[in-house]
Amino acid sequence: GIDYLVMERVYGVSLTQHAVTRWGGGEQFTPAEVVQILLPASEGLSVVHRAGLVHRDIKPDNIMLTPVHRVVLMDFGLVLPEFDVNGKQRVAGSPPYMAPEALLNTAAPGSGHLVDIFGLGAVAYELLTGKRPFGGSTIREVIASHERGQPTPLAELRSDCPLELCQAIHEMLSPNAKVRLQSAEAVAWQLRAITDNRPRRDTGTATTKKRPSVLIVDDDVDLAKILSFYVRQIVGPSDIRVAHDGEEALAAVQEEEPDVILLDLHMPRMNGVELCMQLKGEGLAQNCSIISVSAGAREHDVQLLHQLGIHHFVEKGSNLRERLRTVFVEVSGDQALANG
Structure with missing residues (x-):
């Protein structure tokens, strides 16, 4: 047979073209418009990163805007597996749009996705200000710009920009990869919070942070109590509800969608996979992070959950609390949770 590749033909304009047109007409992007571009871009990046890949060339030229308001990541010519990013x-x-560690080729193993986070932050800064956060066009020139210090604070350049958005973008642009927002999913989570006018879950200095609401779904009553205890240890006082089977969980989500669901796969009546399919079919919990907490999940179940957009898995057993902590840090972007 003949090998072939089928690709979608995307009609639209690049973000660069769109920005040039707007700026040429004397128009700025509003903060709301920037969020409307960043949010789907970060959601797309999270899918790329969950597949173990790094885009490595996030910039306005590689973001397409379609007539039906889709935001599409383009040009995967430089994509690499996460494990190979620092081996080139x-x-x-x-x-x-490159992070310092990308310019210097010093990215630590397992941190390649943070290069993409930086790139998206640079795009956001440029959309809001009309200029790139770091000047220069060559590697040497941009490195010199980094050495001169951080870019002008967004709050000084755009007084109409919400402080939460300014803080999130500057975190994405941190020269230290370890203190950047640690996942594209965390970026998306914070952008949704800004859109919904909710207090953000962040690593900043805000005195009041909204604790995530959590739904624990497990037919084992004792284990559900343990999970509740661990969640409070990790994130502090939170709105925690418990459901002991899939049907009860579905009713709880229909009543009020949580921020996080801790889901056992093996339950009577409606199991975890069936619950996820039901939620997806009803369009529920779309902005919720679902974490599978199960002992010995079967491979075909895991594959099906991946197809349903669920990519966080925690195995029951020893060190359960620390494994939960790691996932909560990833989905929330709150590095303070790692030190609890």
């Missing part, structure tokens, strides 16, 4: 001798990418 040749630096690749577009210098004005």
